[in-house]
Amino acid sequence: NAGVTQTPKFQVLKTGQSMTLQCAQDMNHEYMSWYRQDPGMGLRLIHYSVGAGITDQGEVPNGYNVSRSTTEDFPLRLLSAAPSQTSVYFCASRSGIVGTGELFFGEGSRLTVL
């Protein structure tokens, strides 16, 4: 009963390095999204996907890329890390079937960029 799994849980990068945050869900959810959480800013949407092969930008997409080659996986790529990208990143998924619309979250990935 894994739900939404994010890796790594913690990462320290130097400015200019690149990395990928992994996200996988085993609930066959169509919708997946990435948020970042910063103190006093709440959750801000970075990118989202409504199905395999379809992605779109959220509120704060600059500096991040995503792809959705399978229903299960939705990786977030930082192309050239900057200190402003120090944050906690959450992946979430949601069923496309109309219902309560609950969004299921991973445990978060804590990224520090030096």
Next chain:
Amino acid sequence: GEDVEQSLFLSVREGDSSVINCTYTDSSSTYLYWYKQEPGAGLQLLTYIFSNMDMKQDQRLTVLLNKKDKHLSLRIADTQTGDSAIYFCAETPNSGYSTLTFGKGTMLLVSP
């Protein structure tokens, strides 16, 4: 644009009731949600209310919805120290069903 507003901090004593308030902008939201985030963890759905309801009660939790004023509240009765967490109000944005728009979160601190 879409915006969800919450007060940032609430402090109560154990055993008191807590009321966390939220205002939202999208009158077409079908569901409105309260999520809870404990320290170092992800967000978990606490409760939700369907837009055609005025009130929903679930054990110690009461959700009130005033659609006219676009105001949502969460009342926690007999608040316990384990209720200390950040509480997020969320709505389905007008732009689509695929994700949610969250408020900035209210940090609830319960003292013994």
